[in-house]
Amino acid sequence: MNYSTNRPSYARWASEDEIKQSLCKVNFNETNRQCSGIPLYTGPDEQVYVDPSDTHTMIIGSTGSKKSRNIVMPSLQILAHAGESFIATDPKAELYERSLNMLRKMGLKPLVINLRDPRRSNCWNPLTIPYRLYRNGERDRSMELVTDLANCMVKEDSANEPYWQNSAADLLAGMILILFECAKESEINFKSLLALRIQALKINDSSPFIKENFLDCLDRSAFVASLLSGTAEVCDDTRSCIVSHFDQAMRPFFSQDSLINMLSVSDFDMSSIGKKKTAVFLIIPDENTLYHRLISVFVKQCYTELILEAQKQPGKRLPVRVNFMLDEFASLPPISDFPAMITASRSRNIRFNLIVQSLHQLRHQYGDNAEIIKGNCENWVFLYSRELQLLEELVRLAGTKSNEEPLITVPMLQTLDKNKGEALVLHKRLHPFIASLKDIDQYRNVSNNVKQIPYPVNTVKAENVFDFNKFCKSKSSIYLSLMFSGKTEQEISMEEEKRFMSIGDDDAVLEPLFTSVISDDREIEEFAASAGTSLLIKER
Incomplete structure (x- = not known):
């Protein structure tokens, strides 16, 4: 034909x-x-x-x-x-x-x-699925979701200077990975992100807390180091602009206790x-x-x-x-x-x-x-x-x-x-x-009565908050250097013990030097109040 x-x-x-x-x-x-x-x-x-x-x-x-x-x-x-x-x-x-x-x-x-x-x-926690993928060894897929989340939350199409947005998105992605690697599952929530932002970026002796007490101990080939160094290891003015953009983008999600509570857990699969x-x-x-x-x-x-x-x-x-x-x-x-x-x-x-x-x-x-x-x-x-x-x-x-x-x-x-x-x-x-x-x-038999339609009632409270300062203080420099390597917490502890045993008495001090002043709970509460929310860090 x-x-x-x-x-x-x-x-x-x-x-x-x-x-x-x-x-x-x-x-x-x-x-x-x-x-x-x-x-x-x-x-x-x-x-x-x-x-x-x-x-x-x-x-x-x-x-x-x-x-x-x-x-x-x-x-x-x-x-x-x-x-x-x-x-x-x-x-x-x-x-x-x-x-x-x-x-x-x-x-x-x-x-x-x-x-x-x-x-x-x-309730829906946007961090739960990437966290579980991360913990189950599917870190590439987890990182894809973390990157998507960070870009969605921070970036805007109308921006003329993408550097600040990209840097703020990297900062958010890096902090999420810190939670995934260091925090308990019950602490994986937006309230912990707020606490981490306050503690990690507190300036002491001209540098943020996270640089001296965390980043400097990490293996520099770790991906999280590249994400965070763009904020932690730049000059003060540049860092201030990045953090300012980050705070402005995240304020709507940090400022409402009811929203933070809703986003703290997932009640469905x-x-x-x-x-x-x-x-x-x-x-x-x-x-x-x-x-x-x-x-x-x-x-x-x-x-x-x-x-x-x-x-x-x-x-x-x-x-x-x-x-x-x-x-x-x-x-x-x-x-x-x-x-x-x-x-x-x-x-x-x-x-x-x-x-x-x-x-x-x-x-x-x-x-x-x-x-x-x-x-x-x-x-x-x-x-x-x-x-x-x-x-x-x-x-x-x-x-x-x-x-x-x-x-x-x-x-x-x-x-x-x-x-x-x-x-x-x-x-x-x-x-x-x-x-x-x-x-x-x-159409017949279609109800248009919308009076007194019940909604779910959310009674969840985001009470478990990750304490970054206490975590850093409790870990040795060897332990921190082994993080983000794909090893479990137990495997890191065993490797840490082996290295301790192989080091002589005259070797250098292994613990990180905490010259920074650690924020107390009152100082954290004051910062959180400025964002319009309450924040209480409990003992781990």
Whole structure:
């Protein structure tokens, strides 16, 4: 068959039969259904047509275009009825409040990371997963997550001088590694990071405490030494600027006791999201983008845990499909390696649904990688936008008719009927079509009663805090020199004893010389109070 002469080269609209044959029909209120996905087309009564494959979807619509009501809320209902897990960003908490009763009825376990009110939230410690990887010998993977966390927490896209940001990120990563190597698991939390920052960078005799009493004893080839030397071993003015940038970036996460408490432990296992049907809501203040940093960290860590869990399964796929429903995706700080994530996730039973206001936002965050992300989304759903470049791209993608006129025009895209839920859908290799997507309240048996919706109650207190000064004072220079070598604490102690026994009486003093004045608890409390939080270091 000659392809060029036997197939039409012009564009046309997909017929209703073609649409229905390409998608899977589900009844909106039907339980235990065999397929699920976001609504791409709706029929009479409760009929909804979805893409049941592992295909990723990009949903484009400016503020007020009914992305949540026409697509996200119905999608969560469909996924729950199919027994699939999902992780949804929820800026207004409306998804959680509208869905909770239905989720419990369907047997999904609801989890809430509530950055609007950390006292009404499940607990999640961003340091737990990289710490356990570190302790289990997977230090390269742990270091990747630590670097991602440090970059997300400290770096800003708008900075003109990246040196200060990069140095502050290295400082944060280095201090996290100190906790991983030196602290007990119960002390791995943000409160310990604050205490470590206060103690380690206290200036005595013109140099910070950490230089004389820790770094100078380390093997200089240790990676942590390179991370910390950029702050500890520079001139006073440079160090002050780095520390100032660090303090400014971390202040929102150090200044709220309720947030520190919420981030001090994890009360759920991320890997279980791919084994048991679970609904995770990430409630974030859309008026304050500082907390978006934690969401990017959560998504990356959750993806990492799910991939590790998938690798344990016989078919290298999660037993329960996990759907990421990421509203305001292009407003989140860039997620490290996201193009690779979206490429590899399909074979692991993971789907991404990316909800953006404009492609300009996406390009701003991901640069050239935005094209890779777009290319991996085989479903595009367009609701409304004034972004001319986006509109022209959609016109080109839809193609031209036999008379060389465009199938879709910019005015047509600008006049899609919001009240009818009209949306332009580009689905895989099917011709384009206009769908009328129903508002969530148009479906039967959907509760809109959000009064007195219960939230988790967080009673956790971050009480265990690592004392860096006491740790340094209790260890010999030999012990410190053996750290960060991959050895366990027991192995380091045995090696230390061997070296002590091999040293004669006339050899140099082995203990580090503590000429620095060690901060007392009162001084630490005063510094913490200036950051707006309380800090009490208990005896180890």
